[in-house]
Amino acid sequence: MRAGSNLEKVLAAGRFAVAVEMGPPKGTDLDFIRRKAEHLRGMADAVNVTDNQTAVVHMSSIAAAAVLSQMGIEPVVQMVCRDRNRIAMQSDILGASALGIRNILCISGDHPSFGNQKSARKVYDVDSIQLLSLVKRLRDEGKFLGCDDAVRGPVPMFIGAAANPFAMPYELRAQRLAKKIEAGADFVQTQCVFDVAMFRQWMARVRDLGLDARCSIMAGVIPPKSLRMAEYMKQHVPGIIIPDDIVKRLAGVPKEKAGDEGIRIACEIIEQVREIRGVAGVHIMPIEWEHRVPEIVERAGLLPRPSV
């Protein structure tokens, strides 16, 4: 055990793991977090807490994750490279660890131009792969970045990375995952899968490189809530590929039934990726649809969550 988090234990036990993502509020309302998190209790092995997603200001991911911890729901704190330099990052990782947070997802973060602070000075002092190595160094060597200064006390973090099988250059993507594992990734959560065939190809390459044995791979799943959302993601969200037949399915049902169809699609994708060798779990990103997560995990046959 590297960190002893529930997510790590579930994966280490060889159980098919479930993570669900939730976003902190755009404000100070803790009840908002508690309400959303209650929907997820018992539905996931860990809950990702996003870090100012889409570069829009939200409550701090560490603060919101600490609230989840207090509720007895295990968080994965997400940390982006966009807003902090290496001093602030290391400081925040120590703080998160001291608050009992045991999982961290290291990602680049959406560019400021997508958010509500378009004129912000972007930081990217270290990139996501360098952040992985920084956390690993704090945890395994007990040392700060670039110096031999010792960290007081352990930093038990189960270290996560993101991977996108659906962005150019496709043939480099598995190798980039190898780089992330080399740097420190214990688990990886992928960009949402709609094109299962393409995901399967990427997984084949991942297995060829032996990466599934070195890192737990969790396939990302987004339930399309409506035809509009699917079309928007297809047209405008970079690095997401949505096959036409999924759009057709959503278009083929009455508008008020599209959400149900979206959940059916998500459940089918979960069942399909679960069959792919080397896939260790799923990462569900409900995008403000936390209340429908119980239905998804139930129908996808992911309940009850194991107690390890």
Place this chain on the structure above:
Amino acid sequence: MVKAIRKPLEEIVELVGGRARVLVVGCGGCTSVCLAGGQRETLALAAELAECRRQGRAPIETACWTVERQCDAQYLAELEEMTGKCDCVLSMACGAGAQHLAEAYPALPVFPAVNTTFVGIDRDVGLYEERCRTCGDCMLGYTGGICPVARCAKSIFNGPCGGTHADGTCEVGEVPCAWNAIYERLKGQGRLEGILNFRAPMGWIDKGPGAFVQRGYEPRYPTKQGARQ
């Protein structure tokens, strides 16, 4: 070279305020080449200023002079007499040149008339593209001659991020994804190994104003050794 763009007239007018005698100083170096602050642009700015002030019934007296390079002290000396006859100076050099001019004539208000934007190339006449952030630790050797600091929207060293579009463009704007381009070029040259290995965090040179002594000139500046290398 350094690239710059003229500030909007309204901003320049505001900077000048009610001053009656203005010296517009062009630069024959970079800003002249990128058509922002050479002799022609000093004359154009002076004319625009004069017209604006005439309409506002606050006439202005302008003089224009373009020096070889504002970043070199030997060319600033020739402004001595002219600076004695003006209430402020508008510098059309880059930020370095404007500061150098301000340093040479500390009693005079020196205002910038251009915005210095980047170090770039001339794609065509009047069309410039950024290529360098002067980060001080050139990575081009392992990135196939394409700078990830200047040309990747996230300036990442172990790219590409997950946002590359299917057509190879960046998720931010209509520019090529630098890392996709790096990959393609290195693949073509058969030397991908440079980007398959982990690249450690950059040692940013961000310690305040940099200065350095060019190799071979060390004996001349013994007290400046190691200022920025």
